[in-house]
Amino acid sequence: MNGGNHSVVSEFFLLGLTSSREIQIFLFLFFTVFYVASMLGNILIMLTIISDHRLHFPMYFLLANLSFIDTGVSSIATPKMIYDLFRKHKVISLKGCITQMFFIHTVGGTEMVLLIVMAYDRYIAICKPLYYLNIMSLRMCTSFTAVAWTIGLIHSVAQLAFVVNLPFCGPNKIDSFYCDFPRFIKLACTDTYRLEFLVTANSGFISMGTFFILMVSYIFILVTVCKHSSAGPSKALSTLTAHVTVVVFFFGPCIIVYVWPFPTLPIDKFLAIFDALITPFMNPVIYTFRNKDMKVAMRRLFLKALNFSEIFPQRILF
Numbered sequence: 558m559n560g561g562n563h564s565v566v567s568e569f570f571l572l573g574l575t576s577s578r579e580i581q582i583f584l585f586l587f588f589t590v591f592y593v594a595s596m597l598g599n600i601l602i603m604l605t606i607i608s609d610h611r612l613h614f615p616m617y618f619l620l621a622n623l624s625f626i627d628t629g630v631s632s633i634a635t636p637k638m639i640y641d642l643f644r645k646h647k648v649i650s651l652k653g654c655i656t657q658m659f660f661i662h663t664v665g666g667t668e669m670v671l672l673i674v675m676a677y678d679r680y681i682a683i684c685k686p687l688y689y690l691n692i693m694s695l696r697m698c699t700s701f702t703a704v705a706w707t708i709g710l711i712h713s714v715a716q717l718a719f720v721v722n723l724p725f726c727g728p729n730k731i732d733s734f735y736c737d738f739p740r741f742i743k744l745a746c747t748d749t750y751r752l753e754f755l756v757t758a759n760s761g762f763i764s765m766g767t768f769f770i771l772m773v774s775y776i777f778i779l780v781t782v783c784k785h786s787s788a789g790p791s792k793a794l795s796t797l798t799a800h801v802t803v804v805v806f807f808f809g810p811c812i813i814v815y816v817w818p819f820p821t822l823p824i825d826k827f828l829a830i831f832d833a834l835i836t837p838f839m840n841p842v843i844y845t846f847r848n849k850d851m852k853v854a855m856r857r858l859f860l861k862a863l864n865f866s867e868i869f870p871q872r873i874l875f
């Protein structure tokens with residue numbers, strides 16, 4: 558493995574987050590709770606929206622899509638990280654590494670575009686309510702989601718295409734709990750300066766661009782709400798504050814990981830926890846669980862489930 562121009566590296570060692578036993582135990586509990594909670598929350602949202610015809614509107618389809626993406630986001634690196642926490646040798650194969658990067662960037666890129674679509678949806682609903690049904694038809698909504706997935710896929714493949722054939726011959730330690738371009742590229746035994754620039758340009762551009770567009774659209778919405786309503790502003794302000802918080806949590810780490818001029822910061826592996834775990838958990842809380850119609854629909858779903866068990870009384874007895 559060490560040196561030798563001709564030896565080939567086929568697996569990498571992840572150094573993980575920490576080697577302290579106490580912190581590992583804490584992280585294990587913390588990650589497990591957040592992971593299970595975000596999976597349950599997002600699956601509940603999808604079930605509620607899909608099963609309730611009263612919620613078959615563009616806004617709710619977008620929320621269901623966001624939840625679907627969030628189950629993906631939290632499942633790419635987190636289960637392996639939890640499984641690896643107490644292991645001394647955290648190994649990942651070259652193929653596993655590339656697969657992780659592919660999914661992280663496909664799903665991450667899609668989520669960014671979807672957040673823009675959702676902001677646009679709110680903008681039309683609040684600023685041009687009379688045209689809402691014309692502009693955000695179901696057909697339009699489906700096209701938007703298709704576009705989001707296409708952009709995510711192109712974004713991901715465009716970066717992977719440059720790294721799949723990189724030669725690896727020596728260093729094989731990744732100081733993180735998952736594989737991503739900045740650290741991965743650094744291990745290749747070739748001049749990687751142009752690749753690093755490419756990743757910064759691609760991932761950095763998409764995260765900064767999306768962040769900027771979202772902020773501008775939130776400001777637009779806020780200004781419109783303040784101008785046209787006397788009772789609305791404080792409620793709108795609290796909603797928007799919640800959105801901006803999530804957006805900062807989601808994009809802050811991305812921007813630091815990709816746009817920060819190399820060398821990579823040691824802290825960014827901890828920041829990545831926000832994207833891998835915290836935002837998929839917070840999205841349902843911010844976007845969906847505060848919504849009145851969603852709360853009503855979830856209550857209906859629970860009641861339906863209860864009635865279902867009354868048809869089979871033995872399930873209640875035992």
Ligand SMILES: *[C@@H]1O[C@H](CO)[C@@H](O)[C@H](O)[C@H]1NC(C)=O
Nearest residue numbers: 618619621622625698699702
């Ligand atoms: C995503 O949105 C489309 C419509 O735009 C909808 O048909 C589909 O069911 C949604 N996906 C999920 C998982 O809810």
